[in-house]
Amino acid sequence: MAPLLFLLITTLAVYAVGRFNSAAAEHGLGTWPVAIRFGLAVMFIVTGISHFVGMREALIDMVPPWLPAPAALVTVTGVLELLGAFGLLLRPTRPWAAGGLGLMLILMFPANVHLALTGENLPWDDQLVPRTVMQAVFLAAVLAVLIPEIRAQRGARRQRTSGTVTTSDSAAGPSGR
Template sequence: MTWIRTAARLLLGAFLVTAGIAHLVVPGEFLAQVPPFLPAPGAIVLVSGLVEIALGAAVLLAPARLRPAVGLAAAALFVLVFPGNVSQYLTGTAAFGLDTDAARATRLLFQPLLVAWALWSCGSWPLLRGARGSGRHRARN
C-alpha cells in the first residue's frame, strides 16, 4: 500500500506543477474559472498558477514529516478554487474542452476527489482527526 500512496502523491505533485505551468502558458483558458465579480482576473490566474507550482513542488519534495501539512494545503487549494469551477458552470463558459453543461457539471463532481487525493496521498487524514479531537477535548474542559 505504501508504494501506491507514494505513486499517488508523486502523480498529484506532477499534476499540480503541470497545471500551474499551464496557468502561465495559456492563461486564457483559466480566465473561464475566475468568477466575474472578482477583480483582476489575470492576476488571479497568475498567482494561482504560482501557488499550484509551489504546492506541487512541495508535494513532490517535502520531507515525510511535512507532507501531511502540505497535503492539507493542497486540499485547501482545491476547496478554494471550487467556486471558480461553479462559476464556470453557472456562466456556461467553455474552457479546457468543457463546452457543455454536462461536462462542466461532471467536473464539479471530481473536485471532492481531488481533496481526498491530496489528503490521502500526503497522509493528512490524521491531522484532521487530531484537530477535531482536540476541539472536543477543549470543549469538555
C-alpha cells in the same frame, strides 16, 4: 479531464514500478500514499504551468466576476500550485503542501461552478456534475497523502516525547563478544 488523467496515470505508474521493482519498493514507491503523492505532484505541475501558457486566457475567463484582478488571481494560483507540487516531494513540507493544495481546491471550486453555470457549448467534463466529481477525487487524493503524513508525524513526536529510542545492533556497539 486532463488533470484527472495525469493524476491517475502517474499514480498507477508509480505504484506499478514500486510493486515490480525491488529497488523502487525500498523507497516506498509501491504504496498507495506515495504513488498518489507523485500523481498529485505531476497533476499540479501540469495545471500550474497551464496558468501561464496554453490555458491562461481560459482560466482568467473562469474567475467569477465578483473577484478582483482575475489575471493576478490566475498567476497567484499557478505559482501556489507549482510550489505545492514541489512541496509534496519534500518530506518536511509534505503535510503543509497537501493541506494548502486541499484548501486551494476548495477555494477555487467557485470558479469551476461559475464556468459550469455560465459557459456556453462546454464539453461534458466542464459540466457541473463531472467537475464536482473530479474535485472530490482531487480532494480525496490530497487526503490520502495528508492523513498518513500527519499520522507519521504524530507517531514520531510520541516516540520522541516518550523517550523511546530505537537503534540497530550495529549502531549500539559491540555486544556479547
